[in-house]
Amino acid sequence: MSDIRRAVRLLLTLAWRTDRGRLVRAALLMLVGYVATPLIAVCLKVLTDRAVAHDPRALWAALAAAVLLVFELMMAHFAHLSYFELGEMEEETLNSTLIDLAGRPDGLRRFDDPEFADTLRLVREDLMxxxxxxxxxxxxxxxxxQTAVATVILARVSPLLVLLLAAALPPVIAGRWAQRIIDRAQEAEAERTRLVNHLLRLATSAGSVKELRLYRAERELAGLQAALWRRITAASWRAHRRAAAVRAAGQTVFGLAYGGAVLLVATYAARDHARLGDVVLIITLAVQVSAQVSEALSLLSTLQTAGRTAGRLDRLRAEDVAEPAGAARAVPDRLRRGIRLEGVGFRYSAGRPPVLRDVTLDLPAGGTVVVVGENGAGKSTLVKLLCGLYDPTSGSILVDGIPLSDVAPAAWRRNLTVMYQDFSRFQLTLRESVGLGDLARSGDDTAVLGALERAGAGRIATKPPAGLSGLVGTAYGDGTELSGGQWQSVALARSLMRTEPLLLVMDEPTAALDAAAESAIFERYRESARRAAERRGAITLFVSHRFSTVHKADLIVVLDQGRVAETGRHADLLAAGGKYAELFRMHARVYE
Structure with missing residues (x-):
C-alpha cells in the first residue's frame, strides 16, 4: 500500500496548496453523490415493504429514492468541474517540477545514466x-x-452479511499484485521502449527521412522497429496475462461471497425471519458492493501507477543537489589573469575510458583561443567543463584563481555565451528563438535585430511574413522553414545576445558553412569578443577541426586523444613541425 499512500499524500497536499477551495468543493460534492447510493437501497427497502402493506407512505419512499438518484447522478458531474481543473493545475505544477529536476545546477552527468533516462521518460509519460x-x-x-454506510446497513439485517465486505479484500490485494507484475514488465522493457520511440522519430522526422529514402533504408529501419516492438509487446502480454489470472482469482473469492449473501437472505425470507424489503435491500447493496469492488480495483490501479510516478519523482528529488546558499564565491567582474585548467581529467561514467587526461592549460584574459584537433579528441567535452555543465573527474578549473567548483553554476553561466555544435532549433517566434540568449532583453526588438546583424543574418528577420513575431519552423504551426545554414545563423545570433560575457565559446559553429562564410562569421565574433575583452577581460574560445581562421588566434591549443599535444601561435606551431603542422598541411591540401 506504500505506492497508494504516496500517491494520496502527493495529490492531496499538492491540491491543497494549489486551490483548497476547489478541493473542498469537489470532495463535498463527490461524497454527497457517493453516500446517496447505499441510501437508495434503504429507500427501495422501505418502498417495497410499504407497497406490500398497501401503505400510502410508499410514495414518499419512492420520492426520496428519486431525489437520491438525482444526487447520485449529478453530484459527480458538478464535482468533475472542480477536480478536473485542479488536476490540470497539478499536472502543470508537476511538469514544472520535472523540468526543474532535469535541469538541476550540478550539470548534465545524470543524462549519461541509462537508469536516469528511463526514470525521466517514465515520469514524463505518466504525468499526463x-x-x-x-x-x-x-x-x-x-x-x-459508501462501504462504511453499507456496513452499518448490512449489520442491522445480519452481522454475517458484514463478511461480504471482508470478501472484497482479496480482489484488492490481487489487484495490487497484478499491478506490480505489469509495472515490473514496463521497467524491464523501458530501455527497449526508448529505442523503439527513437526509431519511430527517425522514421517520421523530415531531417532523417530524406537519408533513409536515399539509402533505401526505410524497410530496414521499420523491420528493426517492428522486431523490437514485437518483443516489448510479447513481454507486455505475458505480464498482462499473469496479472489477469491474479485479478480473476481475487474476483472469484468475492463472487462466491456475493452468491452466499444472496442465498443467506433468501433463506431468511423463506423462514419469515426477514421481510421482502430486506431481500431487495441486500440484493441492491450486493450489486452496489460488487460495483464498488470493481471501481475500487480500477481506482487502486490508477493510484498505484500514480504512486510509482510519485516514487520516481522522490528518487529524482533525492538525487537533486541544490546550489550552495552562502558558500558560493562571486564571479569576478573582470578577468585579470584568465582561466586555468590544472591536471583536468574527465570520463562520462566509471566504466568508460577517459575523454580528457591531465589537461593543464592557461586561457589568458582578453585572449582569443582556438582549440583544434581531430574528431573525438575531446574538444566539445572541454567546452562542457568550461561551461560548468560537468565537473572534472580529476583536477580543477580556476577562474582568476577561484575554483569553478566554488562558484554557483547559475551565476557562472550568466557570464557565458555559447554556440554549440549540436545547437537547438527552437521552433518559436523568431524574436523568442533569438531572444533566449538573453532573457532580460528577449522582448527588446532592437537587441534581437542587433544580434541578427552581428551574426550576418539580418535578412532572416524579413523571411517570416510577420517578421520577428513570425513562427520559425513548421513542426508546431504554419511557420517559415529555414535552411540548415539559416538555423545556424539564428543560433549564432542567439549566442550574441549577451554583449559582455566573461567567456565566449563557439563549438564547431560553422560546420554547415563554407570556408569564406566561416571566416566572415569568425571576424564578426572577434569584433564582439574584442569589445567584451576591453570591458571585462573576456576570453573567446573557438573550437574547430578546420583551419581557415586559426592563424588569427592569440593562442592555439592542439588536442590529441584527450591530451594537450601542443600550444602556441600559428607561425611557431608550423615551424615546430608537430601535430599542428601535420593537421594544417593536410587541411591545406584539401583546398588546393
Whole structure:
C-alpha cells in the first residue's frame, strides 16, 4: 500500500496548496453523490415493504429514492468541474517540477545514466495521467464512505452479511499484485521502449527521412522497429496475462461471497425471519458492493501507477543537489589573469575510458583561443567543463584563481555565451528563438535585430511574413522553414545576445558553412569578443577541426586523444613541425 499512500499524500497536499477551495468543493460534492447510493437501497427497502402493506407512505419512499438518484447522478458531474481543473493545475505544477529536476545546477552527468533516462521518460509519460489520479483519490474516498454506510446497513439485517465486505479484500490485494507484475514488465522493457520511440522519430522526422529514402533504408529501419516492438509487446502480454489470472482469482473469492449473501437472505425470507424489503435491500447493496469492488480495483490501479510516478519523482528529488546558499564565491567582474585548467581529467561514467587526461592549460584574459584537433579528441567535452555543465573527474578549473567548483553554476553561466555544435532549433517566434540568449532583453526588438546583424543574418528577420513575431519552423504551426545554414545563423545570433560575457565559446559553429562564410562569421565574433575583452577581460574560445581562421588566434591549443599535444601561435606551431603542422598541411591540401 506504500505506492497508494504516496500517491494520496502527493495529490492531496499538492491540491491543497494549489486551490483548497476547489478541493473542498469537489470532495463535498463527490461524497454527497457517493453516500446517496447505499441510501437508495434503504429507500427501495422501505418502498417495497410499504407497497406490500398497501401503505400510502410508499410514495414518499419512492420520492426520496428519486431525489437520491438525482444526487447520485449529478453530484459527480458538478464535482468533475472542480477536480478536473485542479488536476490540470497539478499536472502543470508537476511538469514544472520535472523540468526543474532535469535541469538541476550540478550539470548534465545524470543524462549519461541509462537508469536516469528511463526514470525521466517514465515520469514524463505518466504525468499526463495525473489529473485522472486526483479524481481517483476523491472517488476512492467516496467508495470508502459508501462501504462504511453499507456496513452499518448490512449489520442491522445480519452481522454475517458484514463478511461480504471482508470478501472484497482479496480482489484488492490481487489487484495490487497484478499491478506490480505489469509495472515490473514496463521497467524491464523501458530501455527497449526508448529505442523503439527513437526509431519511430527517425522514421517520421523530415531531417532523417530524406537519408533513409536515399539509402533505401526505410524497410530496414521499420523491420528493426517492428522486431523490437514485437518483443516489448510479447513481454507486455505475458505480464498482462499473469496479472489477469491474479485479478480473476481475487474476483472469484468475492463472487462466491456475493452468491452466499444472496442465498443467506433468501433463506431468511423463506423462514419469515426477514421481510421482502430486506431481500431487495441486500440484493441492491450486493450489486452496489460488487460495483464498488470493481471501481475500487480500477481506482487502486490508477493510484498505484500514480504512486510509482510519485516514487520516481522522490528518487529524482533525492538525487537533486541544490546550489550552495552562502558558500558560493562571486564571479569576478573582470578577468585579470584568465582561466586555468590544472591536471583536468574527465570520463562520462566509471566504466568508460577517459575523454580528457591531465589537461593543464592557461586561457589568458582578453585572449582569443582556438582549440583544434581531430574528431573525438575531446574538444566539445572541454567546452562542457568550461561551461560548468560537468565537473572534472580529476583536477580543477580556476577562474582568476577561484575554483569553478566554488562558484554557483547559475551565476557562472550568466557570464557565458555559447554556440554549440549540436545547437537547438527552437521552433518559436523568431524574436523568442533569438531572444533566449538573453532573457532580460528577449522582448527588446532592437537587441534581437542587433544580434541578427552581428551574426550576418539580418535578412532572416524579413523571411517570416510577420517578421520577428513570425513562427520559425513548421513542426508546431504554419511557420517559415529555414535552411540548415539559416538555423545556424539564428543560433549564432542567439549566442550574441549577451554583449559582455566573461567567456565566449563557439563549438564547431560553422560546420554547415563554407570556408569564406566561416571566416566572415569568425571576424564578426572577434569584433564582439574584442569589445567584451576591453570591458571585462573576456576570453573567446573557438573550437574547430578546420583551419581557415586559426592563424588569427592569440593562442592555439592542439588536442590529441584527450591530451594537450601542443600550444602556441600559428607561425611557431608550423615551424615546430608537430601535430599542428601535420593537421594544417593536410587541411591545406584539401583546398588546393
Amino acid at each position: 495521467n495525473i489529473r485522472m489520479a486526483l479524481a481517483a483519490v476523491l472517488q476512492l474516498g467516496g467508495v470508502l464512505l
